Amino acid sequence: MRSNILTGDRPTGPLxxxxxxxxxxxxxxxxxxxxxFLMIADTQALTDNFDQPQKVRDNVIxxxxxxxxxxxxxxxxTFLYSHKFLNFMN
Numbered sequence: 001m002r003s004n005i006l007t008g009d010r011p012t013g014p015l016x017x018x019x020x021x022x023x024x025x026x027x028x029x030x031x032x033x034x035x036x037f038l039m040i041a042d043t044q045a046l047t048d049n050f051d052q053p054q055k056v057r058d059n060v061i062x063x064x065x066x067x068x069x070x071x072x073x074x075x076x077x078t079f080l081y082s083h084k085f086l087n088f089m090n
Contacts, residue, residue: 008039011059036077
């Protein structure tokens with residue numbers, strides 16, 4: 001049985017080299033070893049951008065594209081969006 005990893009990012013803009021060196025490289029390396037859950041924390045991004053929801057929506061797409069660009073495979077990882085869990089969190 002594989003261990004689980006839950007990690008993610010707030011979609012505040014495009015990911016950068018610091019994200020890659022700090023965590024994305026390891027996420028790619030571990031995707032075959034662990035059961036991966038990657039959250040795009042869009043609800044949390046709304047706390048800073050409540051007056052700009054379209055910006056958050058655009059950034060969600062950008063972060064997902066960045067995940068795919070570095071090699072994260074949707075066949076090996078489960079991608080989550082925090083707004084899908086709002087009813088559970090309330």
